[in-house]
Amino acid sequence: MTFSEKYKDEIADILSRYPVKRSALIPLLYVAQRDQGYVTESAMQEIAQLLRLTPPQVYETITFYTMFNLKPMGKFHLQVCKSLMCALVGSDTLLGWINSKLGIAPGETTTDGLFSLSVVECLAACGTGPMMMVNDDYYEQLTEDKLDRIVSDLRSMGTSPLKSGPFMWPEPLRSTDRVTG
Amino acid sequence: MVCRDRLRPPKAAGTRVFCVSGHVKRPGNYEVPMGVTVRELVYEHAGGMRSDKPIKAFIPGGASAPFLTPAHLDVKLDFESVAAAGSMLGSGGVTVMEEGTSMVWAAHRLMEFFYHESCGKCSPCREGSAWLVQTMRRILAKRGRMEDLETLLDLCKNIAGRTVCAFGDAEVAPIQSTLKYWRQEYVDLVNEAEAANLIRLEPAGRP
Numbered sequence: 319m320t321f322s323e324k325y326k327d328e329i330a331d332i333l334s335r336y337p338v339k340r341s342a343l344i345p346l347l348y349v350a351q352r353d354q355g356y357v358t359e360s361a362m363q364e365i366a367q368l369l370r371l372t373p374p375q376v377y378e379t380i381t382f383y384t385m386f387n388l389k390p391m392g393k394f395h396l397q398v399c400k401s402l403m404c405a406l407v408g409s410d411t412l413l414g415w416i417n418s419k420l421g422i423a424p425g426e427t428t429t430d431g432l433f434s435l436s437v438v439e440c441l442a443a444c445g446t447g448p449m450m451m452v453n454d455d456y457y458e459q460l461t462e463d464k465l466d467r468i469v470s471d472l473r474s475m476g477t478s479p480l481k482s483g484p485f486m487w488p489e490p491l492r493s494t495d496r497v498t499g
Numbered sequence: 500m501v502c503r504d505r506l507r508p509p510k511a512a513g514t515r516v517f518c519v520s521g522h523v524k525r526p527g528n529y530e531v532p533m534g535v536t537v538r539e540l541v542y543e544h545a546g547g548m549r550s551d552k553p554i555k556a557f558i559p560g561g562a563s564a565p566f567l568t569p570a571h572l573d574v575k576l577d578f579e580s581v582a583a584a585g586s587m588l589g590s591g592g593v594t595v596m597e598e599g600t601s602m603v604w605a606a607h608r609l610m611e612f613f614y615h616e617s618c619g620k621c622s623p624c625r626e627g628s629a630w631l632v633q634t635m636r637r638i639l640a641k642r643g644r645m646e647d648l649e650t651l652l653d654l655c656k657n658i659a660g661r662t663v664c665a666f667g668d669a670e671v672a673p674i675q676s677t678l679k680y681w682r683q684e685y686v687d688l689v690n691e692a693e694a695a696n697l698i699r700l701e702p703a704g705r706p
């Protein structure tokens with residue numbers, strides 16, 4: 319069954335929300351990605367046809383966003399933020415831990431198909447770095463110990479209670495923390 | 500007729516959420532009165548510096564705001580005061596860097612971000628960000644030449660103010676400001692490259 323047949327109703331619903339057809343591009347790409355874990359070439363072609371775009375227009379949109387995948391991904395997609403604010407507090411070290419624990423570098427997937435690793439730019443949690451996103455969940459203020467627990471939770475439960483919202487409050491102020499400059 | 504001054508917001512009214520990041524003890528989001536200084540933000544709210552080293556540099560308003568120096572620690576964080584100090588209040592993302600942080604490295608990290616985020620619609624930003632990032636990579640890898648510093652400034656000058664959106668103005672801020680305050684760090688890297696004879700002609704078109 320083709321992509322457009324399989325998701326006929328959902329596609330019609332999405333298309334009905336936009337006065338201009340091409341505005342539905344990103345929502346449709348999300349549907350395609352949900353189906354296979356990545357956007358297949360045939361899905362790109364179908365979406366182009368549906369929206370009267372050229373296949374390159376669809377492809378170039380995908381390549382702009384790190385949220386869209388162009389090849390099969392592991393069950394858990396680790397996306398480590400490498401922008402300055404996270405780099406100042408150890409995002410390179412975090413990548414090193416992941417590499418030594420899971421044996422993958424950015425762009426690679428473990429042989430059991432469980433974990434894929436990407437580096438991405440700022441995920442808007444600069445105050446709580448180093449951080450990563452696993453599929454759609456945020457994990458912040460990462461330490462080696464926290465990473466171990468997250469990885470083992472993901473293996474056993476498919477998620478981890480260590481995930482946080484994108485917003486965390488600072489720890490309450492202790493009297494010893496007050497310094498005058 | 501309404502007096503124009505009355506339509507203008509008071510200079511520093513109300514509170515603002517600052518996201519304090521970098522080398523402080525307690526990074527995070529702080530809602531404090533407008534007009535707080537970075538010194539107060541770091542030492543009274545964010546618990547001071549993580550290893551008690553002095554502050555070397557800070558960014559007062561997110562990646563697009565020019566870097567400032569310890570001489571600016573008492574600048575009030577409101578729109579007009581930060582602008583007068585040569586930066587901008589921007590998003591309220593305050594990034595603090597301790598003594599020992601390489602400013603060329605920091606500017607390069609931000610440039611990688613801007614290079615990735617440039618949408619590609621207009622050429623000064625699309626081509627300029629690629630050129631800037633390649634030049635920064637080269638300098639950082641100790642393969643830079645002295646002319647590269649002029650190239651950087653020239654590129655920055657020809658991107659800012661010449662693009663479709665404000666992203667062009669933003670992407671030049673880290674390089675321009677670090678070159679202004681810490682030019683010697685760039686020069687040192689180039690000197691090291693020259694001393695070690697690491698500079699090689701790199702034919703265009705080779706990845």
Ligand code: SF4
Nearest residue numbers: 619620621624662664
């Ligand atoms: S300046 Fe704005 S519109 Fe032009 S390429 Fe950069 S991000 Fe796109």
Ligand code: FES
Nearest residue numbers: 399404441443444
């Ligand atoms: S720099 Fe990592 S979330 Fe902003």
